Amino acid sequence: MRPSIKQVAHLAGVSIATVSRLLNKPGSVSAETAEKIHRSIAELGFRPNFTGRNLRAGNSRTVGVVVPTLSNTVFAQCLQGIELAARALDYSVMFTTTEYLPEEESAAVELLLGHRVDGVILTVADAGSNATLDLLERERIPFVLTYNQLATSGPTTHRASVSVDNRAAACDAVAHLIGLGHRRIQMLSGRFNASDRAMQRYYGYLDAMQAAGLAPLPAIEVERHTLTAATDYQQMMADPLQRPTALFCSNDLLALSAMRDLRALGLQVPGDISVMGFDGIPVGALMAPVLASVVQPSERIGDVALRTLVEAIERAVPAAADGPSSQSPQSAQPALRHILPHVLREGGSVAPPPAAHSLS
Template identity: 85%
Template structure:
């Protein structure tokens, strides 16, 4: 049996109420009494039940996190930012994944809500039309989107009341493709995950189109693959079949896809960057350890998690203090757009270096 608060009080020679005051407000008892209670806690191996305390207070001090996967370290970095900020603010974190399956998003959120989380941080397939987000709004559960980039408010239209933390995916992709163009590339093709599974991918495709058109270049049809870890060797063989028409550079919608492409291209006997340059998106740390270093857009994933958690907690606590709608407290259509950078790695070079 786990030791109880009553046993702690008896051993310390104080009341249960005194032990409770110490646990909830450490400065509310004398130093001498606190020392006796702490000795009893240590001797008995007592662990306070903060869950019960928090639920009695009307909150769990737990936030839920839904991400597509942890196999892509960009989401693991984000989760680390969330966890570190939550620890600082005395919150706990529960997380689950959807494996990029839009129909699993609602089930994931329902699971977290069954554990009485106070709010949710999530990345969804499409933030523009999403039943899961509609559910959270109906249930008045505060939430913050990460990586999903909310559209700019249109004058005259009803303002969006959702909150997001991301980079500007379209502008960042445009910068990546512009980097390839400045290196001298004219035939650049985009390699992406399925657009219907990621609104980030389609925004990055629009950025690709922006850069190509600003340079007066003809965009090539995007190659969509099911998962970033799967081989697309057949697509590469077709893409590279005609030397006069094949692209000299690939812009990939994420870094894992770029690294998979480099693997498959080498399997076909092609050299990176001598035969074809490869550019990624995310700036995950392992890309800097490759040879050649993966050229990529760098987004601050840990900071995205940190800002999302602090934004969510502020909304939760304003709602609890006010006794009203916590989601309304976070409303206003806030778009936290964080800065991105471009890592000029060796995987992208001038096409004249063949």
């Protein structure tokens, strides 16, 4: 049995109320009394029940986190940023995953709300049209989106979010490939309906191709980044004169998978085809060749999201402002839309195209 506050009070020779005052307001009892209580706590191995105390106070000091997966380390990095910031602010974190299934988002949030979290940080399939976010607003539960990049106009612009500019970052990555001489660049992506980030990155690909007067190639969509797409690559690379000289991948795990599958087909990266990723996960820098990629500040994204959420919780105002019932939700707290900077990591996975393609 765990020692109780009653046993601590009995051993220290003080009242239960005095022990409670020390735990909740350390400066509210004398130094002599505090020392006796601390000795009793140490002797008994007593641990305060902060969960019960917080619930009685009307909050749990716990935030929920919903991410698509932890197999992609970009989300693990984000979770680390959340956890470190939460610890600094005396909050706890509960997390769950959706495995990129939009229908799992509601169940994941309901699970967290059942544990009385004070607010939620989440990455969803489509932030522009999402029943789960609508529910959180109706229930006035504070939430902050991570990685989801909201439109600059429309009914959801008041929602709090932390991301890079996915479209601009993708445009920069593809422009880098164009600058190396590539003219036939194809995009490899997860399913667009499972990730609005992938869709925004596709728009960035189109922007760069069109700005250079180049014809975009049809995007290749795959179910999961860990699956092989060898059949797609075989078809893509069948005609040496028409095949792409560079792949722009919507995330780094897709890029690493592509490099594996292309090598299995006897192709060299970057000798036969260049591969550019997006996310900047640390393992990409350990590959040979190093994976060129757009680097997102994922740990910083988590840190900013947690601090934004806690500020909203402690103001007792949802991070999504007043929600749809507000008279002017579009103008509510626009500063909560955080766009963080991205950088390009140059790597050996990209190089100028083979000579036969450099002038085509």
